[in-house]
Amino acid sequence: VKRYYLSKIGKWFRKIESEWEAQISNSEEQHVLEEK
Secondary structure, three states, X not given: OHXXXXXXXXXXXXXXXXXXXXXXXXXXXXXXXXXX
16 A cells, blocks of 8 residues: 555655646746847
8 A cells, every 4th residue: 555655645746746847847947038
């Protein structure tokens, strides 16, 4: 049972991490566009 929860948490964490990185890259691109 523990392993099942760990795998679920791992998948959820990776999903959040990928979405978070996408938002950071988007905000960095916007900053570059604003500076030009």
